[in-house]
Amino acid sequence: MKVTLEIARIANIVPGIFRKALQDIEFKGYTIPAGWAVMVCPPAVHLNPEIYEDPLAFNPWRWQDKMEITGGTKHFMAFGGGLRFCVGTDLSKVLMATFIHCLVTKYRWKTVKGGNIMRTPGLSFPDGFHIQLFPKN
Numbered sequence: 001m002k003v004t005l006e007i008a009r010i011a012n013i014v015p016g017i018f019r020k021a022l023q024d025i026e027f028k029g030y031t032i033p034a035g036w037a038v039m040v041c042p043p044a045v046h047l048n049p050e051i052y053e054d055p056l057a058f059n060p061w062r063w064q065d066k067m068e069i070t071g072g073t074k075h076f077m078a079f080g081g082g083l084r085f086c087v088g089t090d091l092s093k094v095l096m097a098t099f100i101h102c103l104v105t106k107y108r109w110k111t112v113k114g115g116n117i118m119r120t121p122g123l124s125f126p127d128g129f130h131i132q133l134f135p136k137n
């Protein structure tokens, strides 16, 4: 669970979530007028050093003392939140856990080429990331 949460936090495959202001909203001295579209940027939250210490470090242990997250929170929104919360969340976590389990227990790998990371703000690999897999002895 900690590993899948950390992957979802740091990978940020969803760069933005959209909502519409149903009424005027006052926020930090600004007014968002009714009817305006609002874009929430999960990577800005997930990579904020005031929320996550050393945010670019892959550290599943940072979730150690956190309660299990079952919905979106203002500090974790990889799967959105509220009424439009991703219906595939639990399936995705199980698939990630199963994939990683098979990968590390059955295979080893080496990097062939690529692997440069871009965050725009979603995570991407502009040159791809090629690896070679070997069955584990």
Ligand code: HEM
Residues within 6 Å of the ligand: 008, 013, 014, 017, 018, 077, 078, 079, 080, 081, 082, 083, 084, 085, 086, 087, 088, 089, 091, 092
């Ligand atoms: C790592 C994998 C995934 C991520 C990061 C992800 C992320 C998201 C996000 C951010 C939203 C928008 C939520 C919002 O606006 O608050 C969403 C919505 C949705 N997701 Fe996913 N998703 C993933 C996998 C899946 C899978 C596997 C399925 C289906 C089997 C799925 C089905 C949906 C559906 C149907 C919605 C729309 C829900 C609604 O509007 O009521 N997602 N997802």
